[in-house]
Amino acid sequence: MGTGETKSINDKMAEERQKFIDNQPTDEEMVEKIITHLKEIYDPELPVNVYDLGLVYNIDVWTDEVSMMKKCKITMTLTSATCSFSQVIIDLVKSIAARQEGLEDIDVEIVFDPPWGQDSMTDDAKLAMGLL
Secondary structure: OOHHHHHHHHHHHHHHHHHHHHHOOOHHHHHHHHHHHHOOOEOOOOOOEOOOOOOEEEEEEEEOOOOOOEEEEEEEOOOOOOOOOHHHHHHHHHOHHHHOOOEEEEEEEEOOOOOOOHHHOOHHHHHHOOOO
C-alpha cells in the first residue's frame, strides 16, 4: 500500500469520526436529557421525583476520548441515610445510561453533606407533598 492510500483511509476514518461526533448531543443537551429521565424516577415513599425532591446536587457530563460517547457523574443524596429504597433509587439512576442514546455510563456518588432538607425541594414538589 502506498502512502496515498493510507492517507485517504486515515482521512476517511477522521471524517467518519467527525460525523459521529457532530451527531452527538452537546454536554449541556445531555444534561437536559438526563434531567428528563431523573424526573421519571420517584422515591417509592414519596409522591415526588428525585430531581424535584432536590436529591440531585450535581450532574457532570463529558465525552470519553476513546469511545466518543458521553459519560456522566451524578452527585446526589437520599432523603435519609437509612432509606430502605436507596439501592433501588441508585440502580434506577444508573439505568438511565441504558435508555439514553449516546450515553455510555453513569457513575452515582451518594453524599450526605450537605444533608437533604425540605428547602432543597422545588415548589412543585412542596405543593405535591402539601407543604405549600
